[in-house]
Amino acid sequence: MKYRKKPIIIEAFQEGKECPIWFTKAVDKGIVYYNEASGKLTICTLEGDMTVDKGDYIIQGVEGEIYPCKPGIFEKTYEEVVE
Numbered sequence: 001m002k003y004r005k006k007p008i009i010i011e012a013f014q015e016g017k018e019c020p021i022w023f024t025k026a027v028d029k030g031i032v033y034y035n036e037a038s039g040k041l042t043i044c045t046l047e048g049d050m051t052v053d054k055g056d057y058i059i060q061g062v063e064g065e066i067y068p069c070k071p072g073i074f075e076k077t078y079e080e081v082v083e
Contacts (some may be wrong), residue, residue: 009081012059015052022060042069
């Protein structure tokens with residue numbers, strides 16, 4: 001069987017760019033933290049801790065979950081919504 005992703009609108013920003021308020025709140029709650037051992041941002045997800053690499057996109061999903069996404073995958077999956 002084949003499936004198509006439902007059209008949904010997510011919020012995201014690229015690492016190194018200005019971060020939105022939902023990301024700042026996630027840092028305050030400890031969901032996102034700076035890992036001194038790796039020197040990178042880390043996001044606590046349901047699948048475990050995920051490291052954010054330079055240039056990754058950080059996505060807030062439809063349930064408020066936050067996770068990183070590699071630029072190539074992000075650009076193939078999402079397009080900007082102009083309001």
